[in-house]
Amino acid sequence: xxxxxxxxxxxxxxxxxxxxxxxxLSLLGAYLRMREEWLAAMGLSHMAAAGGVAALPLGIxxxxxxxxxxxxxxxxxxxxxxxxxxxxxxxxxxxxxGAMILAANTHQGEVVGEAxxxxxxxxxxxxxxxxxxxxxxxxxxxxxxxxxxxxxxRFFPDHFSANRIPAWPHRLxxxxxxxxxxxxxxxxxxxxSAFAMFFVPAWVAFVLVRGxxxxxxxxxxxxxxxxxxxxxxxxxxxxxxxPTLTLCLAALALLRLFAHRAAxxxxxxxx
Amino acid sequence: MSADTxxxxxxxxxxxxxxxxGPVVGPVSFDVYPGEVLGLRGPNxxxxxxxxxxxxxxxxxxxxxxxxxxxxxxTHHQQRPELPPELPLLGRELLRVMGADRGDAxxxxxxxxxxxxxxxxGGQFQLLEAWACLGGDAELVLLDEPTNNLDxxxxxxxxxxLRTARPPRAVLLVSHERAFLEExxxxxxxxxxxxxxxxx
Numbered sequence: 001x002x003x004x005x006x007x008x009x010x011x012x013x014x015x016x017x018x019x020x021x022x023x024x025l026s027l028l029g030a031y032l033r034m035r036e037e038w039l040a041a042m043g044l045s046h047m048a049a050a051g052g053v054a055a056l057p058l059g060i061x062x063x064x065x066x067x068x069x070x071x072x073x074x075x076x077x078x079x080x081x082x083x084x085x086x087x088x089x090x091x092x093x094x095x096x097x098g099a100m101i102l103a104a105n106t107h108q109g110e111v112v113g114e115a116x117x118x119x120x121x122x123x124x125x126x127x128x129x130x131x132x133x134x135x136x137x138x139x140x141x142x143x144x145x146x147x148x149x150x151x152x153x154r155f156f157p158d159h160f161s162a163n164r165i166p167a168w169p170h171r172l173x174x175x176x177x178x179x180x181x182x183x184x185x186x187x188x189x190x191x192x193s194a195f196a197m198f199f200v201p202a203w204v205a206f207v208l209v210r211g212x213x214x215x216x217x218x219x220x221x222x223x224x225x226x227x228x229x230x231x232x233x234x235x236x237x238x239x240x241x242x243p244t245l246t247l248c249l250a251a252l253a254l255l256r257l258f259a260h261r262a263a264x265x266x267x268x269x270x271x
Numbered sequence: 272m273s274a275d276t277x278x279x280x281x282x283x284x285x286x287x288x289x290x291x292x293g294p295v296v297g298p299v300s301f302d303v304y305p306g307e308v309l310g311l312r313g314p315n316x317x318x319x320x321x322x323x324x325x326x327x328x329x330x331x332x333x334x335x336x337x338x339x340x341x342x343x344x345x346t347h348h349q350q351r352p353e354l355p356p357e358l359p360l361l362g363r364e365l366l367r368v369m370g371a372d373r374g375d376a377x378x379x380x381x382x383x384x385x386x387x388x389x390x391x392x393g394g395q396f397q398l399l400e401a402w403a404c405l406g407g408d409a410e411l412v413l414l415d416e417p418t419n420n421l422d423x424x425x426x427x428x429x430x431x432x433l434r435t436a437r438p439p440r441a442v443l444l445v446s447h448e449r450a451f452l453e454e455x456x457x458x459x460x461x462x463x464x465x466x467x468x469x470x471x
Contacts, residue, residue, distance in 0.1 A: 034358060151360070151368045155352070155400065159369075161328035162345040162413075206357045210387045215359045 011235075017124045017188055018227055018241075020132035022197060024139055024181050026223025029198035030216050031150055032178065033206065036085070040077070041198030043088035044182035045191040046095025047073040052187065053102040063127060066183045069095075074179045078171070095191075119190025119242030131184050139177055146170055151212075190242035193249075197223055200249040207259035222252060280304055281343055281411050281441050282326065287335035289318070289325035294333050296321050301460045303411060305439030310452040313462030319445040320350055322462070323413045326443075343411055346404035350415040350445075354396045359387040362399050371406030379428040380406075394420040398429065405432055405442075415445045430455050 025041075032038045051069020052062040073091050077083045103114070115123075149170040152159045160167035185194030205218035230245035237244075280302040288297030296318025303309050311319045324330035326337060327347050346369060362383040366372040376384065380402050388396055401417045418426050433442060433455045446452050452459055 034355075036355075148368055151365075154355075155365060155368065155403075156347060157349070158324065158327040158329045158347055162326070162347050164328075203357075206359050206389075210359055210361060210385075210390075212360045212364050 011122065013126070013129055014121045014124050014188075015231060017128050017132050018121050018231060019224065020129075020136045021181070021185050021188055021194075022223045022227035023220055024132070024135050024177075025185050025194060025197040026201040026220050027139060027143075027216065028178055028181050029200075029223075030202040030205070030219045031147075031174065032198060033202040035150065035154055037083070037088065038199050038202075039085040039088035039092070040083075040178060041182055042191075042195040043091030043095060044070045044073060044179060045186045045194045045198075046092050046099065048095070048183045048186040049191045050095045050098035050102060053099050053106065057106050063131075063183070063187060066187060067179070070179045070183050074175050078175065115190075118240060119186075119188060119193050119245075121188050121241045124188050128184060128188060131180065132188075135177065135180050135184060142173060142177075146173060150174060189245060193242040193245045196246045196249040197227075200252050201226070204252045204255050207256055223249075226252060280338075281340050282443075283336075283338040284322075284326070285336045285338065287322070287325060287337060288333040289321050289330050290333060291321070291330060295330075296325075296462065297333075298335060299460075299462060300335075303441045303443055305410070305441055307457040308433055308442040308444055308455055310456035310459040311443065311445045311462055312447075312449065312452055312459055315447065317462045319462055320415050323347060323415055323443065323445060326413065344409045345411045345413065346407060346409040347413040348401050348404045348415060348417055351419060352397060352400050354388065354391065354393055357389055359389060362386055362388065362391075365399060366403050366406065369403040369407045371403045373406065376402060376406060377428060377432055379425060392420075394422060394425055397421060398425050401429060402432065410440055412440065412442045413445075414442060416447065417444070418446060418448055418451055426451065 029038065029041065032040055048066040048070040052066040054069065055062045055065025058065065073095075077087060077091070080087060149167075153167065153170075159165075181198075182194060185197060188194075189197065201219045201223040202215075205215050205222055209215050209218050226248040227245065230241065230248045233239065233248070234241040234244040282303040284299060284301050284303075286298040286300050288294045288299075290296065299322060301309065311322065313319055321330045325332050327345065362380070363372050363385065365388060366376070366384070380399065383391060383395055383399050386395075388399070391399065397417070397420045401414060404412045404414065417429060421429065430451070433444070444452065444456060
């Protein structure tokens, strides 16, 4: 019976959407961790959830409301002289509180709010698929241009101003990709699961490999692997997908123990 | 400054007063010419690092002018670069970011090329970042206290790199180590405390 549900054509589109999002979110999570902005994903996910709930009384689609709220939060962050995880933490608190209060005070808001915080992968539709495909396509296409700029800015913060090279194009593109990923991830997986997909694979992969390319490859492999496992487990055990995915990702943290053991043997740092 | 030298200077700093919320350093004037290693010397807190940041546009210029030759390329090795604790970037990948991975790295850098930066000591990372600036194509390299965290062997290696710098590149070097400046700079400019201006 479970096998039948797993291969039901009804679940093919949600499966592909989740697969695409697990690639995009984990890959972007690696760059957020490199920039020490990993809490941005959590803040933006919750702002997206608040926007999705607020969209109901305004009569606009949840996707548009979520995108608008996350974009406004990202613009506000961009206006700060130096945004830090503390600002993203505040964004998270505002998003969570806003989503909860709006949900409690709007018609059907509680149901939608619950869905956004827990995720609704099985109810995703063609717009989600198109958005996820576009996100992955733009990300992979732009990565060879974007990656060296993000790395240069991380290690040599005034490289762009020193050479009179505008930094806004790569900052804008990266910010837009993170916002779209956070919104689509929140709508499909739920705010907490989306954050876990941004946060955990890179956190684990970075201590397991040597080299940036391998770190990116392992980050995506861990993200996709956890997604596949969670999709199957939630079907077979009849459990909600979002929390199952979050648990699978959290269990990945055990792999960090191998890295700490290897580091002790190697005598790092400085070797 | 004659009209002739004005056209050949990579960078001309003219009566510059710079800082953040308020002025920290200046007025200061000097020119940087191709091929030279110009040292900036002064007491702690006199604003030497702020001056470098004014050149890169990170600090605010309250007065004076900074004139750059057309298309000048600049790299800036900042004081006490932060070593990211869990970033598995290899040494050569960091060099590639700055276009300094051309296979002519000095002997002391080569062991670091295939080591992740999260397995480097603070001194090794500092030296690698300095080479990322010096080994690339930038015409003007700003080095801010590059000897911090370095042991004697690494300081000697850095000095050798500076002495064999490829013209027409110029280096603007800030250091509190008088001996290092005097041994490796072709010219030294004294920076006074705020309001004191500069010595010769």
